[in-house]
Every structure is written in C-alpha cells, then in structure tokens.
Amino acid sequence: MLDTGEVKRHVRAWMRAEVAAGTDIALLVAVSDAPVAEESLQVLADGVEHAVTETRDRFGSRLHLLHGLPEGAVEIVYEATGVGAASVPPSDDADAVLHLRPSRYCEVDEFDRIAAEIVGEATGAVAVQAVVDWVHDHLDYVPGSSTITDSARSTYLARQGVCRDYAHLTATLLRASGIPARCSSVYAPGLSPMDFHLVVEALVEDEWLVVDATHLAPRASMVRIATGQDAADTAFMTTLAGNVTLTGIQITAVVDPELPRETPGEQLPLR
Structure with a gap:
C-alpha cells in the first residue's frame, strides 16, 4: 500500500440552494488542518x-458562516x-x-447486551474489528433507505442504511x-457514488484509528x-436562520499518484 505521506488528494464540493431573505448558514466542507497547495x-x-466568516467549532473543525443571505439562488x-x-x-x-x-x-445505553455478544472477551483493536465486521455483515448498503432522523436504534432494526447509518451503529x-x-x-477518493462520507474513529491505546x-x-x-x-456535529450544511432548499450538489475527490488498496483490518489513522 502507498505511504499516505506521499498521497496528494484533490477535492471539490459544489452546492446550489434557494434561500429566503436573511438566511444564515453554517458550512462544514473545508479540509481540517491538512496541508494544501491551493x-x-x-x-x-x-x-x-x-x-464568509471562518471559525472553529467545539471539536476544532473549520466552520464557515454565511450571514444575511438575500432571497434567491x-x-x-x-x-x-x-x-x-x-x-x-x-x-x-x-x-x-x-x-x-x-x-x-x-x-x-440500549446496546450494552448486544455489544457484549458481538465483542465477547476481545479488547482493543480486536474488539474494534469485531464490531466493524459485524456491522458490515449485518447491514445492507441501500442508497435512499434512511432519513436524517434515523439513529443507531432504527438502523439496527432495519438492517440497512447509508454511510451515516453504518457509522452511527458502529460508534x-x-x-x-x-x-x-x-x-x-x-x-x-474511490467512493461510488461520490458524496460526502461519514466514518468512525476508535480510540485504541491512545491512538485514533479510522474504521469504515x-x-x-x-x-x-x-x-x-x-x-x-x-x-x-458533522453536517455539511446547517440552517441557522431562514429557509434553505438544496437544489444541487456534486462532490469530487481524487488522489495522486494512484488510489491505495483498502485492506480491511489494517490499523490506520485518519490523515
């Protein structure tokens, strides 16, 4: 697999919306603290x-604020x-x-017994992988199958969802x-269909490991x-005041020199 230190990513997010006069929006679309060429x-x-005003949220993510948008596109x-x-x-x-x-x-609080059955006596990275494997094996990825109100509970019962549902149940x-x-x-990069993606980081021996x-x-x-x-905490767009109707979105993410190979079970930080 490629050394992540040599990988260069190129990302783009395009969105179009219709808003009411005086609308305020918060955006979470900027890469977080990674070095960029442009x-x-x-x-x-x-x-x-x-x-646009840039600030930080309580987790340190780069938050961009749009205030007082006029009515229109x-x-x-x-x-x-x-x-x-x-x-x-x-x-x-x-x-x-x-x-x-x-x-x-x-x-x-509702998943203590279920988690104990999945993990058993395992600890650390082995326990993390047991959870990831269980979620992967027991859910079907079905685009459009969930709503913004679905949680780990409803996903566990439905046994299907999209990336946010997988992430919530895993976490x-x-x-x-x-x-x-x-x-x-x-x-x-490599996601199909391309979109914003939600993953999980697990804290193992004082190190955050990314799992998906x-x-x-x-x-x-x-x-x-x-x-x-x-x-x-990670929504790409939040309406703070007014009204927003998202009418278009296109996400692009590619990597140079080539897409790394995914090896399930490999311990990696998110970089």
Whole structure:
C-alpha cells in the first residue's frame, strides 16, 4: 500500500440552494488542518460574491458562516488541491469520557447486551474489528433507505442504511463496548457514488484509528473535514436562520499518484 505521506488528494464540493431573505448558514466542507497547495471557498448570492466568516467549532473543525443571505439562488464552491497528509490529532483524557457517552444518533445505553455478544472477551483493536465486521455483515448498503432522523436504534432494526447509518451503529456498539468512538466526515477518493462520507474513529491505546464498515473507499486516502459525536456535529450544511432548499450538489475527490488498496483490518489513522 502507498505511504499516505506521499498521497496528494484533490477535492471539490459544489452546492446550489434557494434561500429566503436573511438566511444564515453554517458550512462544514473545508479540509481540517491538512496541508494544501491551493484552497478556495466562493459563495455567490444571486451572482454576487457573499462574505464568509471562518471559525472553529467545539471539536476544532473549520466552520464557515454565511450571514444575511438575500432571497434567491446561492452557489457554493469549495476546492482544495494538493492535499497532503495531516498530523494525527493527539488524544487527551477528556476523549475517553466524551466519546463514550450517548449522543443524538447513538443510543449507547440500549446496546450494552448486544455489544457484549458481538465483542465477547476481545479488547482493543480486536474488539474494534469485531464490531466493524459485524456491522458490515449485518447491514445492507441501500442508497435512499434512511432519513436524517434515523439513529443507531432504527438502523439496527432495519438492517440497512447509508454511510451515516453504518457509522452511527458502529460508534454506538464501540462505545457500549467501552471503546471511545467518534464520527468524522471525510472526502473519500474511490467512493461510488461520490458524496460526502461519514466514518468512525476508535480510540485504541491512545491512538485514533479510522474504521469504515461500508468498505466503500480506501481509508488511506480519506481527507478529514469535521469531527464530532455523530452526524449532528458533522453536517455539511446547517440552517441557522431562514429557509434553505438544496437544489444541487456534486462532490469530487481524487488522489495522486494512484488510489491505495483498502485492506480491511489494517490499523490506520485518519490523515
């Protein structure tokens, strides 16, 4: 497999929406702290460039704010070329607390018995892989099969979903097994159909390891966008005020010199 330090990623997100006057939007589309050769974010409101403010959310993700959008069409284009390997974020004692807790889409308290049956006596990376294998083997990936209200509970019962559903169930089972787990949105070269993608990071021996029970794209070339407890913290667009109707979206993510091969079970950080 290629050394992730040599991989260069090129990503682009295009979105179009119709908004009401005075609409405020928060975006999580920019790559998070990876070195880039070139990067741009342009917002056009009725063809006129609109101001963008950058800040950080509580998890350190790069958050872009659009305030007071006029009524009409809004076009958003984000591009980053030559994206290199980011440093692996350090863990601290608080991670072992925060990322064991239940969250909006992860009903950890309801999965203790189920997680115990899946993991058995295993610990650490072996337990993580047991959870990933179980989710992969017991869910069917069905585009359009879930809604934004679906959680780990409904996914477990339906036995189908998309990447966010796989991630929520994986994170929930890991937390119920005593393994801190968080969700991260990524650009994923090799993903088909191409879209924003949600994966899980598990804390094993003070190191965050990325896992993806969908097995739809190689983890070695993924690019972190945002991190949080679940999809509520990583949504690419959030309406803060007003009204937004998304009318178009296109995501592109490619890698040079070539797409790495995915090896399920390999221990990798998200870089």
